[in-house]
Amino acid sequence: MNCTKCKTKAVIGLPRHNAAFCKGCFNGFVHDQVARAIKSEKMFGKEDRILVAVSGGKDSLALWDILLKLGYRTDGLYVDLGIGSYSEQSHAKVTKFAEAVAASHGAALHLHTVEQEAGAGIKELAQLIHRPTCSTCGTIKRYQFNRVAIEQHYDVMATGHNLDDEAARLLGNVLHWQEEYLDKQGPSLPASVAGFAKKVKPLYRLSERELAAYAVLNRIDYIVEECPMAKGSKMLQYKEVLNRLETESPGTKQTFYWGFLEKQSKKQPTETTMTEKDRAVLHPCTSCSQPTTAGVCSYCKMMARAKTVVPR
Numbered sequence: 001m002n003c004t005k006c007k008t009k010a011v012i013g014l015p016r017h018n019a020a021f022c023k024g025c026f027n028g029f030v031h032d033q034v035a036r037a038i039k040s041e042k043m044f045g046k047e048d049r050i051l052v053a054v055s056g057g058k059d060s061l062a063l064w065d066i067l068l069k070l071g072y073r074t075d076g077l078y079v080d081l082g083i084g085s086y087s088e089q090s091h092a093k094v095t096k097f098a099e100a101v102a103a104s105h106g107a108a109l110h111l112h113t114v115e116q117e118a119g120a121g122i123k124e125l126a127q128l129i130h131r132p133t134c135s136t137c138g139t140i141k142r143y144q145f146n147r148v149a150i151e152q153h154y155d156v157m158a159t160g161h162n163l164d165d166e167a168a169r170l171l172g173n174v175l176h177w178q179e180e181y182l183d184k185q186g187p188s189l190p191a192s193v194a195g196f197a198k199k200v201k202p203l204y205r206l207s208e209r210e211l212a213a214y215a216v217l218n219r220i221d222y223i224v225e226e227c228p229m230a231k232g233s234k235m236l237q238y239k240e241v242l243n244r245l246e247t248e249s250p251g252t253k254q255t256f257y258w259g260f261l262e263k264q265s266k267k268q269p270t271e272t273t274m275t276e277k278d279r280a281v282l283h284p285c286t287s288c289s290q291p292t293t294a295g296v297c298s299y300c301k302m303m304a305r306a307k308t309v310v311p312r
Helices: 024-039 058-069 084-100 114-118 123-129 133-151 161-175 179-183 208-217 232-247 252-265 276-283 296-311
Strands: 012-014 020-021 049-053 071-082 109-112 156-160 196-199
Touching: 012 208, 020 024, 024 058, 024 208, 049 058, 049 133, 058 071, 058 084, 058 208, 071 084, 071 114, 084 109, 109 114, 109 133, 114 123, 114 296, 123 133, 123 296, 133 156, 133 296, 156 252, 161 179, 161 208, 161 232, 161 252, 232 252
Parallel strands: 049 071, 049 156, 071 109, 156 196
Antiparallel strands: 012 020
């Protein structure tokens, strides 16, 4: 199998593009896909300060690597969830990347440790306050990502969600007709109200397999295992269904998610925008000032609850 572009020996085949690439051309392809995503969705410019949420996995570390190589001013944020050896390994991977790659570009790494604030790791905290672990985790990460971006004056918050992630999320939202979530399914969400950072997903044009290949070819050391708390999650089930369809019909995920984005872009101007909806229902939390629909945001409620049950 030869490279579609330069005709030398290929290292990876991409069925959905009916193409194959050598290492150099594949890196060029990946960088081009991210650059196209940034431009088409007006995500950010070279003058903007970007904060990337890094977990130690292939997607977030690959995103940080790509943005640095494309010349963007990009720092990282790692939230240590306190999930035993899994968090220890992921923390080590992020630190190693920050010291070996990011530092050479003048990039910094921010760290937030859940146990220091809550008095317990994410699993123990969820059990003590009687909430599902993934729900507790999502609330904490969303809050901390936004908090650091706002407090440290970043223009944009970027996450490593890829095509597989977004297609699976879209499948779940469509199956349950969660219209509120569908409105926010796009790869670029504006800072709709004061206190919210702009959030973007520059990897939405790339599949999980493509990003794994990028990480391996560029010697990015990442944690391979899935989070142990995610076992049995609906998202993994949706991904499995889409993987079966993709095997039978390459390009299914792309057609599904990109088709949705195209439909969203053609909405009539008379329809209420997401920003208008947010401004109508969101106001500052009375405790932390981050936007919420209630008097006190879910994060502050959770932390208040934790303080009553977690021994200090």
